[in-house]
Amino acid sequence: MVEVADLVEIIGAENVLTGQAMEPYLTDWRGRYQGSARAVVRPADTQEVARVVQWCSANSVSIVPQGGNTGLCGGATPDQSGNSIVLSLARLNRIRTIDTDNDTMVVEAGCILQSIQEAASKADRLFPLSLAAEGSCTIGGNLATNAGGTQVLRYGNTRDLCLGIEVVCADGQIWHGLRGLRKDNTGYDLRNLFIGSEGSLGIITAATLKLYPLPVAQCTALLALSSMEDAVGVLSMARKGFGAALTGFEVIARNCLEGVVSCYPEQRLPFEGESAELPWFALLELSDSESESHARERFETVLGEAIEQGLVADAVIAESVAQSFALWHLRESIPLAEKAFGKSIKHDVSIPVSLIPEFVATTNTLLQARFSGIEHVIFGHLGDGNLHYNVARGSAFDEDELLARQDEIYRLVHDSVHRFQGSISAEHGVGQLKRDLLIDYKDPVELSLMHSIKHALDPQNLFNPGKVLNV
Numbered sequence: 411m412v413e414v415a416d417l418v419e420i421i422g423a424e425n426v427l428t429g430q431a432m433e434p435y436l437t438d439w440r441g442r443y444q445g446s447a448r449a450v451v452r453p454a455d456t457q458e459v460a461r462v463v464q465w466c467s468a469n470s471v472s473i474v475p476q477g478g479n480t481g482l483c484g485g486a487t488p489d490q491s492g493n494s495i496v497l498s499l500a501r502l503n504r505i506r507t508i509d510t511d512n513d514t515m516v517v518e519a520g521c522i523l524q525s526i527q528e529a530a531s532k533a534d535r536l537f538p539l540s541l542a543a544e545g546s547c548t549i550g551g552n553l554a555t556n557a558g559g560t561q562v563l564r565y566g567n568t569r570d571l572c573l574g575i576e577v578v579c580a581d582g583q584i585w586h587g588l589r590g591l592r593k594d595n596t597g598y599d600l601r602n603l604f605i606g607s608e609g610s611l612g613i614i615t616a617a618t619l620k621l622y623p624l625p626v627a628q629c630t631a632l633l634a635l636s637s638m639e640d641a642v643g644v645l646s647m648a649r650k651g652f653g654a655a656l657t658g659f660e661v662i663a664r665n666c667l668e669g670v671v672s673c674y675p676e677q678r679l680p681f682e683g684e685s686a687e688l689p690w691f692a693l694l695e696l697s698d699s700e701s702e703s704h705a706r707e708r709f710e711t712v713l714g715e716a717i718e719q720g721l722v723a724d725a726v727i728a729e730s731v732a733q734s735f736a737l738w739h740l741r742e743s744i745p746l747a748e749k750a751f752g753k754s755i756k757h758d759v760s761i762p763v764s765l766i767p768e769f770v771a772t773t774n775t776l777l778q779a780r781f782s783g784i785e786h787v788i789f790g791h792l793g794d795g796n797l798h799y800n801v802a803r804g805s806a807f808d809e810d811e812l813l814a815r816q817d818e819i820y821r822l823v824h825d826s827v828h829r830f831q832g833s834i835s836a837e838h839g840v841g842q843l844k845r846d847l848l849i850d851y852k853d854p855v856e857l858s859l860m861h862s863i864k865h866a867l868d869p870q871n872l873f874n875p876g877k878v879l880n881v
Contacts, residue, residue, distance in 0.1 A: 553568055568605065658694060669748065755802075
């Protein structure tokens with residue numbers, strides 16, 4: 411094809427994939443979306459990205475940017491038309507600089523999140539973004555979706571961890587916005603416009619990230635709880651007792667952990683008897699900048715008060731780094747265990763923390779009334795109000811029967827989220843999955859402004875067409 415020959419001239423034959431070589435790039439991680447493309451293009455640097463974009467602009471070829479392909483909403487999968495190229499940023503994987511005086515690092519979009527964490531640690535610094543896919547997701551994808559993870563409670567979403575970005579625009583121009591400044595009031599905040607836009611406004615090729623001091627000590631505990639109300643009560647106590655030192659607070663339904671230990675027998679739930687049968691668990695972590703003894707004293711004081719008040723039925727406190735890792739590994743294995751048990755209907759929602767117990771009880775009741783026997787698979791970042799409220803087939807349906815009801819289930823859950831003043835997308839983005847739902851839950855003026863911005867920055871609809879907005 412003429413197009414492929416042109417692209418080969420730009421970045422070399424070995425980095426323009428066609429035919430069977432494209433297959434891994436055309437299906438999303440969940441296996442839900444399968445697309446087609448003219449080619450998969452793998453540029454080596456920002457200049458090559460710009461040249462590819464210029465060629466696509468001149469030839470009206472759309473572009474689907476892709477990082478680690480770990481997304482859950484189909485945001486990095488092309489459609490079936492075959493008119494797009496997939497632009498893989500995997501080769502843009504260099505850590506350009508680390509500045510420990512300014513506590514920043516400049517990284518390229520294709521850097522694996524875990525590699526960034528390790529590079530920061532070697533420089534005696536912390537990059538706190540942490541999520542289950544950190545061994546394979548890329549920082550470009552994290553920025554594109556404004557990923558959250560387990561430490562949002564203390565450090566914020568990816569947007570909060572980024573000071574500057576480098577972006578290739580729709581005409582191929584490069585915006586050199588890698589300023590490492592914490593104060594810059596010189597006009598519109600374009601950085602935050604591109605972050606979270608899922609590659610629909612421009613292609614992020616590099617970013618300046620914030621670094622933090624490594625904590626001197628960390629304490630981790632898994633708590634057994636009788637109710638979601640108790641989980642919210644413990645969270646309030648932990649916030650008051652730990653302040654900014656509270657870095658993570660995860661809530662997990664019992665069946666989530668039962669699924670993990672069933673799927674991965676080498677892992678185990680560290681409770682026995684009645685405690686193991688309780689419906690909810692919470693995983694919390696404190697990071698202390700003073701000393702191990704100071705951290706332990708604060709930790710045990712707050713947990714002791716929670717137990718005395720009847721909010722915590724049982725607790726396991728990690729006595730070593732290995733034990734802490736094992737507790738977090740339980741939590742992080744939930745998505746993989748879910749996938750192993752078959753397709754489920756996933757919801758990534760945010761609700762005001764104070765309303766979460768009522769939301770869960772109400773929505774569970776509504777679902778069971780209409781789809782008796784389905785299973786509620788609920789876990790997430792209670793500290794920032796983000797629940798992964800998933801629905802599995804349970805005893806009522808097989809996989810195909812569940813998926814045949816997915817539109818009804820989405821509608822019921824999302825209507826409930828809306829009634830409880832929440833958002834239908836907390837950290838996974840919109841992609842293809844939720845694109846057509848926005849019209850029902852977003853303010854019409856807000857949607858109109860989003861369309862105006864898309865048209866202004868990408869008038870040809872070059873970038874990631876059909877994602878976020880139906881254009």
